[in-house]
Amino acid sequence: MASSSQCYHCGLPNDSKQIFETQILGDTRQLCCPGCLAVAQAIVDNGLEDYYQFRTEPANKSDDSILSTLDELAVYNDPALQEDFVFDEGHYKQIQLTLEGITCAACGWLIEKQLSKVKGIKQVAVNVQERRALVTWLDEDIKLSQIMAGLKRIGYHASPFQADEHEASYKREEKAFLKKLGLAGIMTMQVMMLMAGLYFDWFGAIEQETRQYFYWVALTLTTPVVLYSGSNFYLGAIKALSAKTVNMDVPVTLAVFGTYIAGLRATLLETGEVFFESICMFIFLLLLSRFFEHRSRHKAAQISANMTQYIPVSATKVNADGTFSNCLAKQLRPEDIVFVKAGETIPVDGIVLEGTASVDESMLTGEFNPVNKRPTASVYGGTVAQDGALTIKVTQSLKHALVNQIVRLQASAMASKPKAALLADKFSRYFVSAVLVISAATYGFWTFVGNEDAFWITISVLVATCPCALGLATPSALTCAVAKLNKQGILLKRADALEQLNDIDTIALDKTGTLTQGKFSIQTAWFAEGVDKTTAMDIAVALEARSEHPIQQAFTGKIKHKVSDFEVTPGGGISGNVNGSAFSMGSASYCGVSLPANLPFVANVLLVSGKTLIAAFLVSDKLRDDTQATLDMLSQYQLMVLSGDTQENVNNIVNTLPIQRALGGLSPEQKFEEVQKLQQQNKKVLMMGDGINDAPVLASADVAVAVGNATDVAKTAADVILLGDSLLSVPQLLNVALSVKRKIRQNIAWSVGYNILILPFAIAGVLSPWMAVVGMSLSSIIVVTNSTRLLSK
Known part of the structure; x- marks a missing residue:
């Protein structure tokens, strides 16, 4: 125990001029320097101060530079710096962090x-596959620098996610992997040749001195493999044990050091067996399986990362005097005007003011047919204007551009783990504990019966049953599935939605903009006697210009009137003051009037001044080109339509479609109630919609899909967003969900089945350590390879 004049952490003399102290185990303890104080405080803050109670030796003196490292992180608290990568989520802030030092699923759980x-x-x-963490915090209670410092103290370097830096981080990790893997591979070959020659007597009858010489050579070659190549496993084990838990690195570390120390002892004392070749092969094959995992998760992550690489650094800004100037894309703000030439990449999200162009949106939607963009059309950062020039008004800064939203939403998707993933994580931790107990019992039994190979049998049990494959079973499949969906223009906001999609038995669809194209036109119009048609149309155009509903597309023309006190009633209509008079547009029930008996058609949009009907319109659109094909592919589900349009219009649309039930004239509340009724009948409902009025029902459905150019409100309520304009993405989504379920089941069945099958052979002593090494490594490689097949289907 350190005296009051010695550092409680490292045992060295305390500084007589400066006092460093903190509370440890209920008492104030003196420390020698800021470095020891920082480490000791981190140990206490993480609930690990029992370390000081049970340690047998003082710790090493801490590096004083740790404080300067932590102080450097304070720069991330600067609001100006946070502007680029921190997002506001109501009262909370959210950031994506790139993490260095992650080795396996257990690291994610530990963090x-x-x-x-x-x-x-x-x-x-934590998304282990992409080495990222999504953190949401309350800035009043904790600062970003403190979060990053907390990660630093437990051995992980964190930095704000930036595509280029994230890729550089991956390259650094890959380079370190290859160095360790290369060293382990070379040394394994050398040691295998030496030891195989001894085991199979290829050198003939050799003297004991020569045999010992070979052992010393093997020991020399094995030592750098153990100390350098295998270091990732030991660090993972230390991190787990420091958090008072166990992970798959713990049995690996015990097996490696147990075999190495036993071989070292046998070499020094010139008695007993050595298995240096098994250690080298174990580390090499385990590194190889993790390297394959590393490469496969990067391949999956690249599909998402590719979205950001197309966004240019610069943009051509149109100044107030009409002149052009170059600026950084991230400096653009809403209402700025930019000019995009043919062949250039559109820098940020915006609306076309002038010009026409064919725009390649394949990097967002997965659809390679160019989309024709005209004035008032929306364009997105990262897409390419193939021909023509566009003048664009910026609607979103680069930080909030669609491509950046996609990357963020994908990170959020991995935050909600499916039950299978949670179960596998929990099972693997219990399994590791069980392996340690079984190994101890195996050693005790064989020692009791006098078997001189008890130690080596125990090592075989530790190696053969290492649950690395189980830890990879679910996350590897999920990462590949999310990447595949992204490539097809399907954005997943919740990873557990993939699991819920397999339980769906009912699909409810909105009509307007979902089944139909959402491109409305006025089929016929009626105007009250004495009403000037031009004036009435001008008023209708002015009101509809402020609406987000697709129906506003039918009312085109120059806006001649200013509108004040504008209000939207989802599922009902719109209202506002035009030239000092109150007007409303929408359904008859919303406007509070009755249709005249002499009206020659069933109007679905009325224009009312006060309580006086001044105009009525029949507005309709056409079915999407792929609606029939999509619904035919979904015929195994109960299909129904929930629409706010009139029942007559709904019937006209669905009469040729395989729809079992179609309800029209529904308010947003009534749509919500219909889904609730289905769920009370134990139905699992997938809801598809695109408008503001669909938001409540989307939020209540088991799985919600926002289709095509859905409103922001609908996207917020949805679990899945279709970036393209094709309904055929829905059957693709359901097929991928089914494939993921199969892959996860296959992976778990293989990993659990392998461990159950191999365990009796290991306990019985049938397996030698090298056999256990090969079996364990092949099991992990098979699981990763099986998951990667999702990307190619």
Whole structure:
């Protein structure tokens, strides 16, 4: 125990001029320097101060530079710097972090467990496959620099996610992987040749001195493999044990050091067996399986990362005097005007003011047919103007552009893990504990019966049953599935939605903009006696110009009137003051009037001044080209339509479609109630919609899909967003969900089945350590390879 004049952490003399102290185990302890104080405080803050109670030796003196490292992180608290990568989520802030030092699924669990205990952090979701963390926190309780410092203290370097830097981080990790893998591979070959020659007596009858010489050579070659190539596993084990838990790196570390120390002892004492070739092969094959995992998750992550690489650094800004100037794309703000030439990439999201062009949106939607853009059309950052020139008004800054939203939403998707993933994570931790107990019992039994190979049998049990494959079973399949959907223009906001899609038995669809094209036109119009048709149309155009509903497309023309006190009633209509008079447009029930008996058609849009009907319109659109094909592919589900349009219009649209039930004239509340009724009958409902009036029912459905050019409100309520304009994406989504379910089941069945099958052979002593090494590594490689097949289907 350190005296009061010695550092409680490292045992060295304390500084007589400066006092560093903190509370440890209920008492104030003196420390020698800022470095020891920082480390000791981190140990206490993480609930690990029992370390000081049970340690047998003082710790090493801490590096004083740790404080300067943590102080450097304070720069991330600067609001100006946060502007580029921190997003506001109501009262909370959210950031994506790139993490270095992640080796396996257990690292993600450890980070989530450690940070979730910190006051002010609402959510931590680690995506091990993409080496990212999504953190949501309350800035009043904790600062970003403190979150990053907390990660630094438990051994993980965090930095704000930026596509280029994230790729550089991957390259650094890949380079380190290859160095360790290369060293382990070369040394494994050398040691295998030496030891195989001894085992199979290829060298003939050799003297004991020569045999010992070969052992020393093998020991020399094995040592760098153990100390350098295998270091990732030991660090993972230390991180887990420091958090008072176990992961798959723990049995690996015990097996490696147990075999190495036993071989070292046998070499020094010139008695007993050595298995240096098994250690080298174990580390090499385990590194190889993790390298394959590393490469496969990067391949999946690249599909998402590719979205950001198309966004240009610069843009051509149109100044107030009509002149052009170059600026950084990230400096653009809403209402700025930019000019895009043919062949250039559109820098940010906006609306076309002038010009026409064919725009390649394949990087967003997965559809390679160019989309023709005209004035008032929306364009998105990262898409390419193939021909023509466009003048665009910016609607979103680069930070909030659609491509950046996609990357963020994908990170959010991995925050909600499916039940299968949670079960596998929990099972793997229990399985590791069971393996350790079984290994101890195996050693005890064989020692009791006097088997001199008890130690080596125990090592075989530790190696053969390492649950690496189980830890990879679910996350590897999910990552590949999300990447595949992204490539097809399907954005997933919740990973567990993939699991729920397999339970769906009912699909409810909105009509306007979902089944139909959402391109409305006025089929016929009626005007009250004495009403000037031109004036009435001008008023209708002015009101509809402010609406987000697709029906506004039918009312085109120059806006001649200013509108004040404008209001939208989802599922009902719109209202506002035009030239000092109150007008409303919408359904008859919303406007509070009755249709005249002499009206020659069933109007679905009325224009009313006060309580006086001044105009009536029949507005309709056409079915999408792929509606019939899509619904035919979904015929195994109960299909129904929930629409706010009149029942007559709904019937006209669905009479040729395989729809079992079609309800029209529904308000948003009534749509919500219909879905609730289905769910009360134990139906699992997928709802598809695109408008503001669909938001409540989308939020209540088991799985919600926002289709085509859905409103922002609908996208917020949805679980899945179709970036393209094709309904055929829905059957693709359901097929991928089914494939993921199969892959996860196959992976778990293989990994659990392998461990159950191999365990009796390992306990019985049938397997030698090298056989256990080969079996364990092949099991992990098979699981990763099976998951990657999702990308190619």
